Amino acid sequence: MKFNNELIPWSAKVLGLPALFIAASVSAAPSIGNVEGEIKPEGKIVISGKSFGDKTNDRPLFYWSANNGILPRTDLARQGWSGSSFNGEISKKVVHPTSKASVAWDHGASSGKALEWVDYNSSHVYVFRKKLSDFDTTKDLAIRTRFDRLSGEFREGQLVRGLTSGATGIIESVNVNSDNTSGSIFYKNVEGSINSEPRNDFMYGEKLVSDTAAARNSEGTDIYPTGTYRTFNYKIIRFWAEKTINNVFVGPDHQGAYEMKMTPEYTSGSIWSNDWQSIKRMTPGKWLTEEFLVYSGSIDQNDARLVVRTDGVLNFDQLFKARTSERPGRYDRVAQSQVSNGAQKGSFIYYDSLYVDDSWHRIIFCDRPKYDECSNVEILIPIEWDNQKIVAQFRESLIPSGPLYLYVLDGDNMVNPTGYPLPLAASPSKVELMVE
Numbered sequence: 001m002k003f004n005n006e007l008i009p010w011s012a013k014v015l016g017l018p019a020l021f022i023a024a025s026v027s028a029a030p031s032i033g034n035v036e037g038e039i040k041p042e043g044k045i046v047i048s049g050k051s052f053g054d055k056t057n058d059r060p061l062f063y064w065s066a067n068n069g070i071l072p073r074t075d076l077a078r079q080g081w082s083g084s085s086f087n088g089e090i091s092k093k094v095v096h097p098t099s100k101a102s103v104a105w106d107h108g109a110s111s112g113k114a115l116e117w118v119d120y121n122s123s124h125v126y127v128f129r130k131k132l133s134d135f136d137t138t139k140d141l142a143i144r145t146r147f148d149r150l151s152g153e154f155r156e157g158q159l160v161r162g163l164t165s166g167a168t169g170i171i172e173s174v175n176v177n178s179d180n181t182s183g184s185i186f187y188k189n190v191e192g193s194i195n196s197e198p199r200n201d202f203m204y205g206e207k208l209v210s211d212t213a214a215a216r217n218s219e220g221t222d223i224y225p226t227g228t229y230r231t232f233n234y235k236i237i238r239f240w241a242e243k244t245i246n247n248v249f250v251g252p253d254h255q256g257a258y259e260m261k262m263t264p265e266y267t268s269g270s271i272w273s274n275d276w277q278s279i280k281r282m283t284p285g286k287w288l289t290e291e292f293l294v295y296s297g298s299i300d301q302n303d304a305r306l307v308v309r310t311d312g313v314l315n316f317d318q319l320f321k322a323r324t325s326e327r328p329g330r331y332d333r334v335a336q337s338q339v340s341n342g343a344q345k346g347s348f349i350y351y352d353s354l355y356v357d358d359s360w361h362r363i364i365f366c367d368r369p370k371y372d373e374c375s376n377v378e379i380l381i382p383i384e385w386d387n388q389k390i391v392a393q394f395r396e397s398l399i400p401s402g403p404l405y406l407y408v409l410d411g412d413n414m415v416n417p418t419g420y421p422l423p424l425a426a427s428p429s430k431v432e433l434m435v436e
Contacts, residue, residue: 030408032420039422041397047390053410055361055385062118062356063381066090066101067396076381076393082119082333087112088351096130096287096352098398108345113335115351120332122358127237127292127334128379130352135343136284137232138256142342143169143194144229145202145219148182152213160185162217164206168192172345189344194228201228231255233340239294241329248306248322258282262306268321280308280315289377293360293413296330299323312366312374355379360413363392365406369419376400
């Protein structure tokens with residue numbers, strides 16, 4: 001089931017109620033009557049109106065910005081990172097135009113997730129982030145041969161030759177297992193016949209040799225003699241149930257595709273790109289503002305919900321089965337981008353910021369007077385929230401130039417469809433961010 005109308009509340013969408021009944025039986029969308037305060041980095045504003053909804057916790061669950069280093073802003077949110085294995089380093093090489101730093105992580109260096117887990121304890125979760133993928137999943141694939149019966153030592157930079165196939169490749173890295181006789185070789189995606197046109201690949205079962213080592217190619221089986229394995233198994237985001245391992249992730253349709261699918265692992269089938277409201281694609285080298293909303297739903301029911309938005313565009317809003325009797329756990333943690341089984345070294349991803357809340361309530365502003373037309377989207381950080389008044393703070397990044405419009409979304413994802421214009425007198429063409 002697809003949803004296109006942001007104003008239809010969650011309960012009405014599930015029940016499939018007719019429009020006239022919906023209008024007569026549910027609360028109104030948020031309405032903004034007045035805004036006062038300072039429109040500048042870290043400035044505070046007071047938003048007055050009605051039907052903002054009741055938010056259990058005024059402040060968001062989590063907020064982090066690379067402008068402040070790797071530590072999250074626990075003065076603005078309620079918790080920090082949920083683990084101690086943060087992946088990434090502060091960088092000024094690739095930085096969002098409104099910021100002064102990013103965090104860079106090489107997905108070719110590890111199969112681990114970027115950044116760190118954020119745990120939550122709610123049936124609903126909302127994620128807002130800005131990231132740039134400086135790689136191409138159709139080109140920067142990991143190239144691997146597993147081996148056994150090792151004698152000697154394979155070394156980085158060496159040429160490996162297959163004695164039966166005649167194939168060649170240059171070693172990027174070598175992993176040797178604890179038995180010291182088996183492991184994996186990863187190859188560079190330049191040089192050697194495995195990168196030529198047409199390709200000449202290593203064969204399963206053949207002898208692999210370098211100047212200092214020899215081994216048997218064990219990549220595959222007698223039934224499926226793969227020989228040379230290529231992969232870039234990229235998940236752009238993943239929501240987990242830690243105890244029962246059911247999860248949902250978004251990633252490319254298949255190897256060689258830019259288009260995205262969503263997959264509820266263990267509980268339901270994938271929903272492929274041609275069934276999305278607006279296809280989401282890989283866009284190497286471009287900063288993206290992404291929003292994800294998840295409702296974990298009920299056990300054995302097709303009532304969980306995932307919403308995906310990119311740069312203001314609604315890509316996906318559909319129901320699926322997230323929990324079963326065998327895997328009843330509710331999603332309770334979120335991982336950012338992850339690559340399984342490797343990628344070419346230098347496959348960097350850059351993160352600017354991450355905002356997570358265990359509620360769908362939120363405040364955004366953008367560059368368009370209609371919510372469905374927003375493209376340059378920014379989040380505000382709520383400090384106080386009740387049904388008729390919100391106190392919110394701008395992030396520490398630059399505020400975009402030009403007209404700005406404010407939107408409040410409640411816990412059912414209902415929004416004022418027409419933006420409240422922020423006063424131009426208080427919206428300077430450019431507010432400089434102090435760089436230390």
